[in-house]
Each structure stands twice: as structure tokens, then as C-alpha cells.
Amino acid sequence: CMHACMTGSCVLSACLMCLEAQHRLAFERRHGSDTFPYAIPRETAADLLETCKKAGVWTRKEGANVGKVLEVMQRNGGAVAWHEEGLEHCKLQIKSWERLPSPSSSSLARIMRTEGPLIGSLDVVRADYYAPGWQTRVYTGGSGKKKAVGHALVCMEYRLDGELIRVVDNHNWQGPVRWISKTAFRSFTQIKVEPLDAGALGIEVSWRRRLLRMLWREETFWWRQRRTLNKVWNKHH
Secondary structure: OHHHHHOOHHHHHHHHHHHHHHHHHHHHHHHOOOOOOEEOOHHHHHHHHHHHHHOOOOEOOOEOOHHHHHHHHHHOOOEEEEEOOOOOOEEEOOOEEEEEOOOOHHHHHHHHHHOOOEEEEEEEOHHHHOOOOOOOOOEOOOOOHHHOEEEEEEEEEEEOOOOEEEEEEEEEOOEEEEEEEHHHEEEEEEEEOOOOOHHHHOOOOOHHHHHHHHHHOOOOHHHHHHHHHHHHHHHHO
């Protein structure tokens, strides 16, 4: 999956993951924790990859642009998500998105704390990004811009002390989760959504259903999503 990340499939992964996270957040703010029953499957990720290929939005050499991928997703009515209990599928739609080229530290912290995760875009130099000990080291940017390649990931937490951003990367089903300096990013993109209508979809949100769902899940959303999407990138690379 490392090769996939470096060739731009990471953009598709980040867009899908951030879209689901925003829908999950919007829904659960209305109905309570652990009430959102949908997840984007690998079939949806595979379909998006093929659609972006045909539209010329994604190429193996150049990768993809976040805005262009979101345009494709919005034009197609969103991303198909499957119900965890095998009930009817639904589409997670995109209301809008906003590119944030150079937000202040306080703005980033506020957005991630109150409005959910963002898609972060940056250029990375592989030798620096994967230098020994990278799993625990803060990435501050690469040396030698000529060797840099585009990368995208999901930003989920901001630490003002040191201006560090906690991200979920696209290497494997564990992410991994790591810290990257704000100065390493080129821009951020915020996806905005309308919460799904639980009544229209027939979603049960009682406390009993919530408890059963929590007991049924053994993994967090992040880890499960990484495992699912990662299979698609490995298949196509």
C-alpha cells in the first residue's frame, strides 16, 4: 500500500474516509454515540478508482487532486455505504467542500475540534518520510523538493504546542497514526455534509441498539476502515 499512497490513491482513500467520518459525526451528534450503522466498503473504493481513471482524474504517474476527486464523488451522488447488518445500502453525499490553503493554528485547532477531521495535502520525500524510526518521529517536511511526491491523509487532531497535526495515514489497516508538523502541509480540505435522516432510512437509534452495536464491534472505525480500503489499493498496484 505504500506504493499506492505515493502514486495518489491516498487521495481517494482520504476523501472516502473523511466523508464517512463527517457523516458519522453529524449523525451521532443528533442521535448519540455509536448510532451510525454505515461503512464504506472496498467495492465503493474500487468503483471510485475506476471512475476517476476513466474521467482522467487519477493516473498511476500523477496521482489525483483532492478537489477533482470530490467533484467526481459529488457528481455521482456521493459514495455508496453498506449497513453493518446487511440492510439496504445508502449514499453518503457531499454537500460542499472548502479548500483551506493557509489556515492559522487556532483555526485548524477549532475546526478539527468542533467540525471534525480534514483532508491534509502535502509533498513528501520518501527517504525522509520513511526514515528509520518514522513510526514515532514527527515529520516536518522533506529535503530536496525535486524528489517530493504528493500525498494526502486524514487529519483528526491538532496540538497547539509545537503546531502538530495527528493524522491517519494510508500505509496499512493500522493507518498508521502519526504526528506531522503543520508547516509540512500545502493545504487542507474540509468536507461538509447534511446528516442522514434516521427516520427515512429506518435506522433504529434506541439505547438498546446502541449498546448492542458497541458490544458487537471489537475495533474502532479508523482501524476497520483502513483494513477495508487498503485491500483495494493493493489490488490495483
